[in-house]
Amino acid sequence: MTAAEGPLVVGVDSSTQSTKVLVVDSASGAVVARGQAPHQVTAAHDSDPEVWWEALTAALAQCGEPARRAAAVAVAGQQHGLVTLGADGRPVRNALLWNDTRSAPQRDRLLADLGGPEAWAERVGSVPAASFTVTKWAWLTEHEPDAAAATRAVRLPHDYLTGRLAGHPVTAGTTDRGDVSGSGWWSTATESYDEGVLSHVGLDPALLPRVVGQGEAAGTVAEGLPLPAGIPVAAGTGDNMAGALGLGLVSGTPVLSLGTSGTVYAVSERRPSDPTGTVAGFADAGSAFLPLACTLNCTLAVDRFAALLGRDREAVEAGGEAVVLPFLDGERTPDLPYASGLLHGLRHDTSAGQLLQAAYDGAVFALLKALDLVLDEGADPEAPILLIGGGARGTAWRETVRRLSGRPVRVPVAEELVALGAAAQAAGLLLGREAAAVARDWDTASGPSLPAVARDEAALERLGATLADADALLRRH
Numbered sequence: 493m494t495a496a497e498g499p500l501v502v503g504v505d506s507s508t509q510s511t512k513v514l515v516v517d518s519a520s521g522a523v524v525a526r527g528q529a530p531h532q533v534t535a536a537h538d539s540d541p542e543v544w545w546e547a548l549t550a551a552l553a554q555c556g557e558p559a560r561r562a563a564a565v566a567v568a569g570q571q572h573g574l575v576t577l578g579a580d581g582r583p584v585r586n587a588l589l590w591n592d593t594r595s596a597p598q599r600d601r602l603l604a605d606l607g608g609p610e611a612w613a614e615r616v617g618s619v620p621a622a623s624f625t626v627t628k629w630a631w632l633t634e635h636e637p638d639a640a641a642a643t644r645a646v647r648l649p650h651d652y653l654t655g656r657l658a659g660h661p662v663t664a665g666t667t668d669r670g671d672v673s674g675s676g677w678w679s680t681a682t683e684s685y686d687e688g689v690l691s692h693v694g695l696d697p698a699l700l701p702r703v704v705g706q707g708e709a710a711g712t713v714a715e716g717l718p719l720p721a722g723i724p725v726a727a728g729t730g731d732n733m734a735g736a737l738g739l740g741l742v743s744g745t746p747v748l749s750l751g752t753s754g755t756v757y758a759v760s761e762r763r764p765s766d767p768t769g770t771v772a773g774f775a776d777a778g779s780a781f782l783p784l785a786c787t788l789n790c791t792l793a794v795d796r797f798a799a800l801l802g803r804d805r806e807a808v809e810a811g812g813e814a815v816v817l818p819f820l821d822g823e824r825t826p827d828l829p830y831a832s833g834l835l836h837g838l839r840h841d842t843s844a845g846q847l848l849q850a851a852y853d854g855a856v857f858a859l860l861k862a863l864d865l866v867l868d869e870g871a872d873p874e875a876p877i878l879l880i881g882g883g884a885r886g887t888a889w890r891e892t893v894r895r896l897s898g899r900p901v902r903v904p905v906a907e908e909l910v911a912l913g914a915a916a917q918a919a920g921l922l923l924g925r926e927a928a929a930v931a932r933d934w935d936t937a938s939g940p941s942l943p944a945v946a947r948d949e950a951a952l953e954r955l956g957a958t959l960a961d962a963d964a965l966l967r968r969h
């Protein structure tokens with residue numbers, strides 16, 4: 493390993509399945525040390541925030557001496573999760589996660605009560621899905637009023653971890669513009685909390701964190717951690733916003749992220765407002781926007797199919813006419829929170845490998861349908877898709893995206909782009925620079941380009957027709 497040329501910075505990705513930590517040379521972007529520790533997610537899709545903290549400290553400790561020489565740190569986290577803290581700063585209950593759909597009835601009521609989807613898109617920037625924090629708070633007040641009453645602070649996952657790193661008291665937490673835009677109670681139109689939404693769901697604004705401004709630190713590292721005390725803690729952000737930072741993303745380039753969630757997004761200078769709800773109109777971690785579509789069923793759902801079929805995840809076979817809608821967790825894109833998985837078109841000669849391929853196709857289909865919607869008008873249709881997330885390492889994922897998109901695909905050589913984005917944010921704070929520009933200097937988005945292949949229109953047609961025909965079944969609850 494060559495000696496670092498600049499100060500070291502730490503980037504954290506606390507996502508659904510694990511926490512990953514990178515120690516990065518701020519001058520070159522070279523990764524000097526890394527750590528990873530798993531999370532436990534219950535079958536009900538909730539998670540103890542204390543477990544995220546233990547995973548963060550374990551992953552930091554794995555980084556050893558380089559982490560103890562770091563000059564700044566930032567945390568990116570899974571979006572939307574509802575973390576409720578009591579007066580002692582401890583979680584009142586497990587956090588309800590982004591992929592938990594129990595708040596779908598509350599979501600429906602919120603949409604109806606406040607003017608319908610179009611009014612929501614105009615007002616806060618997004619039509620909330622059952623993933624959004626506001627719907628989870630509404631569920632909590634209805635089903636666990638004692639937990640809601642005991643809550644003294646409401647946080648997103650990255651706010652909670654940033655606050656623990658900085659030793660914030662429960663009354664003085666911070667968040668950032670990107671992640672808070674996925675709450676449903678912060679408006680991209682006014683760049684502030686929406687007091688009307690908050691009062692409608694009975695949430696006191698005093699329980700919410702302060703939104704840290706551009707170039708401002710959230711605090712400094714507290715004593716007793718595997719990091720130097722007193723170094724700056726940057727604002728942090730949501731994991732997708734950090735992915736965009738990590739790629740040094742500029743507008744016109746689509747990103748497809750294949751992790752627990754599937755996401756497709758792009759950077760835009762224009763404020764998004766999609767009344768259909770397909771595209772969430774997030775803010776990015778800078779001063780622009782991050783229109784994004786997200787599916788609940790991506791790598792975990794396809795891995796489950798592989799396990800059911802007793803096959804390696806790469807053991808796919810072409811051919812056949814089977815269609816799989818892999819909605820094992822319900823779905824958000826399309827908006828079918830009560831749906832379960834569906835298999836159609838099975839024949840005597842359908843092979844297990846073809847069924848597995850159909851699961852990949854079903855997982856990628858909705859993301860690609862949203863791809864043009866997240867891009868600004870006039871974006872180059874030939875621009876390669878940047879493929880990131882754990883799934884981007886798999887050949888079957890890469891080939892499915894190529895075949896169903898008909899576009900070139902680029903897989904950055906740099907791995908862990910969310911943690912890298914958090915590291916770029918920490919470096920940006922330290923150096924007084926824009927984080928995405930730091931990542932561009934690190935050249936994080938470069939990698940081999942796979943040329944476009946002819947789009948498999950027949951498979952897309954089968955998927956679209958099955959989705960339309962099965963509508964009533966997929967909405968049943």
Ligand SMILES: Nc1ncnc2c1ncn2[C@@H]1O[C@H](COP(=O)(O)OP(=O)(O)O)[C@@H](O)[C@H]1O
Binds near residue numbers: 508751883
């Ligand atoms: N070599 C690989 N090939 C295909 N998929 C992979 C590979 N390695 C990891 N994965 C997938 O990546 C997923 C985890 O992706 P990741 O982006 O780390 O998730 P998250 O950020 O949601 O925790 C796993 O569910 C697994 O299916």
Ligand SMILES: O=C(CO)[C@@H](O)[C@H](O)COP(=O)(O)O
Binds near residue numbers: 569572590623731772
């Ligand atoms: O809900 C969304 C985006 O709106 C998800 O993308 C979460 O942010 C979870 O991310 P991963 O753990 O899959 O990276």
